[in-house]
Each structure stands twice: as structure tokens, then as C-alpha cells.
Amino acid sequence: MSYNNILIEQDDNITTITINRPSKLNALNRETLSELHNAFVEIEGDKTTRVIILTGSGEKAFVAGADISEFSDFEVKEGTALAKQGQKLVFDFIENLSIPVIAAINGFALGGGLELAMACHFRIASDNAKMGLPETSLGVIPGYGGTQRLPQLVGKGKAMEMIMTARMINADEALKVGLVNYTVTQEELLPLAENLASKIIQNSPLAIASAIKAVNAGFKDGVNGYDKEIKQFGKCFGTDDFTEGTTAFLEKRKANF
Template sequence: MSFQNLLIDYKERIQYITINRESKLNALNIATLAELHTALTEAFTNAGVGGIIITGAGTKAFVAGADISEFASFNTEQGRELARDGHKSVFNLIAEGPKPVIAAINGFALGGGLELAMACHIRVAAEHARLGLPEVTLGLIPGYGGTQRLTQLIGRGKALEMILSADMVTAADAFQSGLVNHVVAAEQLLAKAEEILNKILLRAPLAIASAITAINASLKNDQNGFEIEINEFGKCFGTDDLKEGVAAFLEKRKPIFTGK
């Protein structure tokens, strides 16, 4: 499928999704969110894709926020639906997806852009990247999970300061606080993201999906994370991959997982 606002590329089992609105600093408009939903859904169901790297076109921005002009005149209910639809169709879709998604933050990650990065399972940032949630300068708050995921990643006090002040932080500060996993030189960004993802792709795909489910459950008040872990652990025993993993361990060889 062709997209107007995304570039889709494949590198063996890795699917790249590049937000391609460089002249707009890759801002997320409604059309781009719809395309992201389609691209992610297809990637999660494509047996040939093991994991996804999301990045932005150019060197200035990963995603420098949402397209404010599209919702400036919304009323209360329209604003609520905008946030709810985004949560379901893109941000939660990524966070709860069965395949690992890495954000390669190649520049500004602001507002909805930082929320997109935080929805990903792992974040790698270029040294020059700047991250922030400046919504309160517009009379808004983050609406795509920013208040929740930032707090989960860096703690309540730091999240409050970052959101209430609307200040940007450097990539180095983001690493120090736990907001990003790695910081590298810009020219090494995609290689580092690939290195991490290729290591994950050596592991059992169904076990990876179960691990994501169990870890996510630890953040949900309406779920017993320990019970979810027990159930996901049990499910692994019904897979061919567990048999292969155990056999490879006993035979002192590398396993060949099939995702079955």
C-alpha cells in the first residue's frame, strides 16, 4: 500500500516506518495518524516482519508535535474523541503490539511526537535530539498518553516538572532520567536501533509477545500482573519454539525459532 505521509522500507525482518513530512517537522496530522494505524496493523500481522523502527524524515525532527491547526476550533467532546481515537488507533496499538517497536529519535520529539516515542517499547536518541511536552503553553495537556507514560518512565516529580514547565530536555538528560534507553551520535542512530532489534529478533517471537503483554500488565490497575505473567508463561509451553529452545540448550547449539 502507498502512503502520502509515510515511507515504508524493509531491511530483512525489520520494517522501517518513516514519518515523511519534513517541511512540517513531521508533525502528526489526522491523515498521518490514520496512515500510522494502517502501517502498524499491517506490520503486526505480516509474518515476514519481526520488529519495527519508527523515525522521522530529515535530521531536525522525529516528530515536532501535532498539527495544531486541525483541532484549534474543537469543542470539549471533539477534543475528548480526538484523544480517545488516537489512543486506540496508534499509541496503545504500539504499546500493546505483539512485536517490538523502537523509536529512533533523530531530532525534536515534542508533544505528540514524544508521546509517540514513549508508546514504543524502546527509545534510542541522537545526541542533538530535544524532547518535551509543551502542551500547557497552548492551554492544553498531553492527550495521547503523555501524562501517564512519562510518569511511568521517569517518576511523578520529574514528570510534573517537565509537563508543568513545558521545558525541553536534552538527549543526555533524557537518558539520565530513563526517558530514553540509549543516546548515540546522529550518524549511528539507525545502526544502534537495528543492533538492538536484531538481537531481539534472535529470540522466540511468541515469547517476546508474551513478555510485552506481561510487562504491560504491571502498569494496569485493573489487571493482576502476576496472574497475567503466569498465564503467558503457561502459554509458552504450548509452542514449538519452547521445544526448540530447550533442545538447542541441551544440544549446545543456537536455536532456530519459527514463531509457532
């Protein structure tokens, strides 16, 4: 499948998706969101990708936000549909993907851009990165999961502050509050992402998929995360990966997943 606004590169079991709208600081428009959804569906179905790295083109922005020109004239019904469709097709879809997704934040990650990064399973950032949810300065609130995922990551008080003040935080502060796992130079960002991906690939993809489901369950209303963990733990015992992993351990060799 060909895309206008994203680039896809596969190297062995690692697939890198680059949002490629540099003239717009990689802002998310409807076409880009649709392409992201289609790309993740395609990658999930090819069975060769074990880790996805999501980043932005250039050195200025991961994603500088949503393309405001597309919805500045929306009314209540259209705004509601915008958030609902976006969450379902992209943000929730990424969060619940069975393949780990690493966000490599290479610059501004604002509004929908930060929400996109937060939907990924974890985040790393270049030292020039700036992150924030400035929606209240536009008379709206984050609508792609930002009011839910940011408190989960940084705590309620810090999330409230960031959303209410609409201010950006730098990479060092993002690391301090737990929004990102690592900060490195721009040159070191993708190599670090690839290094982390290579470590993930050494482990069972089926177990990782189960872990994603179990961890996510703990953040969902009405779902008992402990029960989900028990069920996913039990399911692992019926997989070839469990047989290979335990056999390799007992035979004192590296598992071949």
C-alpha cells in the same frame, strides 16, 4: 498499500517506518495518524517482520508535535473524541503490539511526538534530540497518553515538572532520567537501532510477545501483572518456540526461531 506521509522499508525481518513530513517537522496530522495505524496493522499481519523501527525523516525532528492547525477551533466534545480515537488507533495500539517497536528519536520529539515515542517499547536518541510535552503552554494537556506514560518512565515528580514547565530536555538528560535507553550521534542512530533489532530477532518472537503482554499488564489499573506473567509463562510451554529453544540449549546449538 501506498502512503503520503510515511515511508516503509523492509530488510529481512526488520521494518523501518519513517514519518515523512519534513516541511512540517514531521508533525502528526489526522492523515499521518491514520496511515500509521494502517501501516502497523499491515505489518503485524504480514508475519515476516520481527522488529519495527520508528523514526522521522531528516535530521531535525522525529515528530515535532501534533498539527495544531487541525484542532485549534475544537470544543469539548471534539477534543475528547480526538484524544480517545488517537489513543485507540495509534498510541495504545503500538504499546500492545506483539512485535517490538523501537523509537529512533532523530531530533525534536515534542507533544504528540514524544507521546508516540513513549508508546514504543523502548527509545534511543541522537545527541541532538530534544524532548518535551509543551501542551500546557497551549492551554491544554497531553492527550495521547503522555500524562500516564511519562510518569511510568521517569517518575511522578520529573513528569510533573516537565508537563508543568512545558520545557524541553536534551538527550543527555533524557538518558539520565530513563526516558531513553541510549544516546548516540545522528550517524550512529539507525545502525544502533538495527543492531538492537538483530539481537531481538535471535530470540523467540512468541516469548517476546508474551513478555510485552506481561510487562504492560503491570502498568494497567485493575490488572494483576504477576497473574498475567504466570499465564503467559505457562502458555509459552505449549509453543514450538519453547520446544526449539530448550532442545537447542540441551543440544548446545543456536536456536532457530
